[in-house]
Amino acid sequence: MKQKGLFDVISPIMIGPSSSHTAGAIRLGLMARAIYNNSINCVEFTLYNSFAQTGKGHGTDKGLLAGILGHRVDDVKTKNIFSIADIEYVFNYKEDLSRHPNSVDIKINNEMMISGDSIGAGEIKITSINGFSVNLAGQYHTILLMYKDKPGMISQVSKIIQDKSINIASFHCDRDGKGGTASMYFALDAEPVDSIINDIKRIDDVYFVTKVRKLD
Amino acid sequence: MNILTFEELVNECNTRNKLIHEVIQDIEASDNDINVDEVRQKVKIHIETMKSTIKIGMTSSEKAISNWCGDDCEKLQVRYSHHRALFGKLFEKIITYSLATIEENLRMGKVVACPTAGSCGIVPAVIIAVSEDYNYDEDTQINALITAGAIGAIISNKVQLAGAVAGCQAECGVAAAMCAGALTQMLGGDISQILNAVALAMKNLLGLTCDPVCGLVEVPCVKRNPILAIHAVTSSELALAGIESKIPLDEVIDAVRQTGQLMSPMLKESSLAGLATTKTALELKEKIFG
Numbered sequence: 001m002k003q004k005g006l007f008d009v010i011s012p013i014m015i016g017p018s019s020s021h022t023a024g025a026i027r028l029g030l031m032a033r034a035i036y037n038n039s040i041n042c043v044e045f046t047l048y049n050s051f052a053q054t055g056k057g058h059g060t061d062k063g064l065l066a067g068i069l070g071h072r073v074d075d076v077k078t079k080n081i082f083s084i085a086d087i088e089y090v091f092n093y094k095e096d097l098s099r100h101p102n103s104v105d106i107k108i109n110n111e112m113m114i115s116g117d118s119i120g121a122g123e124i125k126i127t128s129i130n131g132f133s134v135n136l137a138g139q140y141h142t143i144l145l146m147y148k149d150k151p152g153m154i155s156q157v158s159k160i161i162q163d164k165s166i167n168i169a170s171f172h173c174d175r176d177g178k179g180g181t182a183s184m185y186f187a188l189d190a191e192p193v194d195s196i197i198n199d200i201k202r203i204d205d206v207y208f209v210t211k212v213r214k215l216d
Numbered sequence: 217m218n219i220l221t222f223e224e225l226v227n228e229c230n231t232r233n234k235l236i237h238e239v240i241q242d243i244e245a246s247d248n249d250i251n252v253d254e255v256r257q258k259v260k261i262h263i264e265t266m267k268s269t270i271k272i273g274m275t276s277s278e279k280a281i282s283n284w285c286g287d288d289c290e291k292l293q294v295r296y297s298h299h300r301a302l303f304g305k306l307f308e309k310i311i312t313y314s315l316a317t318i319e320e321n322l323r324m325g326k327v328v329a330c331p332t333a334g335s336c337g338i339v340p341a342v343i344i345a346v347s348e349d350y351n352y353d354e355d356t357q358i359n360a361l362i363t364a365g366a367i368g369a370i371i372s373n374k375v376q377l378a379g380a381v382a383g384c385q386a387e388c389g390v391a392a393a394m395c396a397g398a399l400t401q402m403l404g405g406d407i408s409q410i411l412n413a414v415a416l417a418m419k420n421l422l423g424l425t426c427d428p429v430c431g432l433v434e435v436p437c438v439k440r441n442p443i444l445a446i447h448a449v450t451s452s453e454l455a456l457a458g459i460e461s462k463i464p465l466d467e468v469i470d471a472v473r474q475t476g477q478l479m480s481p482m483l484k485e486s487s488l489a490g491l492a493t494t495k496t497a498l499e500l501k502e503k504i505f506g
Contacts, residue, residue, distance in 0.1 A: 005217050006244045007258065009331045009368035009377070009394075010361060013265050016321030017280070017433040019333045020378075054431035054487075057282045057504065059324050079324040101380075120378040121332060 012122050014073040020102055021051065021058035024118025026078065027215055029067015031126050031138050032106040032114045034212045042088035043068050044107040051102045051118070052093035061091050064104060072216065073122070100127075132174050132183040138215035140169055140187035143196070148205035149175040149182040157184065160199045166190045181207070217243050217366075220373045222411055222465045225366070229407055236407060237362040244362075259358045259365075262328050266317070266340035269327050273316030280322040282504050285434045289315040306349050310449065311442035314341035318441040322434055331368045331377045334433040335391035337441035339364050342395050342448055346402060356402060364398035367414055374473045379426030379485035382476025388440050389421035389472070395448035396455070405456050415461035415468045417451035422475050425483040427490030429497040430504055436491060 014023040033040065045064050047055050055061055059078070065085055066078040077084060096103075100117035107113050116126040126136040129144070136142055143161070147153055154173065161168060167189040175182035192211050200209045217240070219225050228239050244255045274293065279286040292312050301308040318337035321327045327336045343360050346352065368377065371390050379387050396417035400410045421444070429435040461468065482489035491497060 004369045004372045005247060006240060006255070006362060006365040006369060009372065010259070010262055010365040011329060013262065013326065013328050014333065015324050016327050016333050016336070017324065019329050022324070023329070023333070050431065053505070057280075057430060057432045059281060062324075074326055076326055120376070120380060122329065 012073050014122065015059075015063075015076065015078045018058045019122040020118045020120050021055060021060045022063045022078075023073045023122040024102065024120075024124050025051070025055075025058075025060045025063030025104070026067040026071065026073045027122065027124045027138060028104055028106070028116045028118060028126070029064045030070070030072070030215060031067075031116065031124065031136065031212065032108065033068050033070055035114055035126065035129060035136075035144065035210060036108045036112055037210045037212075038109075040068060040087055041109055043109075044090050044092070046092040046094055046105040046107075048094050048096050048099045048103040048105075049101045051104055052095065055093075064106070065089055068106070068108075129183070131176070132181075134174075134183065134185060135172065136185065136212065138212075140189070141191045141214050142185055142187050142212040143192055143200070143209065144183070144185040144212060145200060145209040146181060146183050146207045147203070148207070149177075149179050150205065153182070153203070153205075154184065156203050157200055158186070160196055161186060161188070161192070164193065164196055166192060166196075217247060217369055219243070219366075219370060222370055222414075222469075225370060226407060226411070235359075236366055236401065236410065237359040240362050240366040256358050256362075259361050260354065263340075263343075263354070263357050263361060265326065265328050266330075267344060269320050269325065270313045270316045270340065270344060272325060273320035274312065276320070276323065276325075278323050280432075280434060281324070282430070282432055282434060284432075284500070284504070285438050286319050286323055288438065289319050306345060307446070309345040309349070310341050310445050313345050314338060314442040314445045315438070317341060318438050322432075322438065330364070331372075331390055331394070332379075332387045334379070334437045335388040335441065338388065338391040338445045338448065339395045339398060341442070341445045342399050343402070346399060350402075352402060360398040360402045363401045363410070364394040367394045367397045371418075371469055371472070374469050375476060379428075381484065382472065383479050383484050384424040384426040384440070385418075385421050385472055386476060387426065388437070388444050389418060389424050392421060392444040392448040392451070393418040395445065396451040399448060399452040400455050403452065403456060405452070408460075409455045409458070411465045412460050413452045413455035415463065415465040416454055416459075417448050418465075418472060419461060419463065419468050420447070420451070422471060423479065425479065425490050426485045427483055427492045428485065428487055429492050429494075430501045431485075431487045431492070435497075
């Protein structure tokens, strides 16, 4: 476990009232926005369990929408986000006890489904993207890609990262079946330059690649 | 920050011959590849945000989204406009600043979580009110907030600072402990007095439940903030007199952790017992959420 620092305790500077239900919600929205990394026209949020039951009283719905629109956790505009949001949005509320108490599915432009949990004290975890399990907490700059499962992909991608002398803090991959669609992500100690993303894009059978900046 | 216990903190201070905030700001700088001035600048922004939250909170009586809490700070100020508090003006200021901060939190205003949003009105109320009355400069306030953060960070090595994990002892309880230590430092206490203040504050909040009505950060969180701000001051006064916690601080924190583990999940932010399931609470829940 990462040792807590001064600003893990005296922080974040945030919009109230709850670090898990408000700041966490905003950060989940911000992460989803960073992962999608394209213009957003419509979003469908499905809130689960405690997020669904007490979310309204905590502004969880406002926080999720504010995050999707790129507002930071300390942006006072969050309070009135419904009157300034210029995208289509809908909220569903469900109970599913197999999910984390503070959990949400975020469907963007009907083409990407991102799920995440708010795990306490404003910290969050993106748990799946389009059905692939991931574990992104926003603590590192991350490169995320989807590709055809075949030999040699990991070494090709890691070589591109290594050529820029960026240290890899952690790495994970998953696939829906042998030879099927696979996902891979690298947590990095430095922000990757755009040329890394472009080089990865040029590898055969890479369907999708994006970089997700770490959350402030 | 690679200091896991308060004993290690004392050793580190002694080895380097430095005060708590000096040791911590050095470590924070080296952990993040920045210089000490940049660390202090960041803390300064937090202090400024705390001050602005107090200012805004004192002039608002807007209710929370639940239309339930939010006008208590106004009531307090009305009383103090024609009555003096029993313990004088500084006491008035501390509880007023505390309510102003926590009420800004519930109306979706900007606050500094310290350590959490539901406990954000304890540390700033005391540091800022005392600094105003004793003319403590900005550097003294920055030193105090760094010390408060260090205390919270060391506690969090053993106790996750979340009501769902260890009850309110880990939120408002830890905030009061951080506050007691920071105040003791501001008033000139030495490291032993600082740690005793933390121990005394923490020890007397063991087992504090987190049973928020309707699951909202409103009841009992709002009033708990000013009440525990004064609890922190009491702990600090005792410690400054050289009164010691017979149980050393690290052992007190072990007790916080064990108590948190033994507390029923029904009393840890699930709103399944305690205040949250009283008759009135359930009626309010029906009214707010239907």
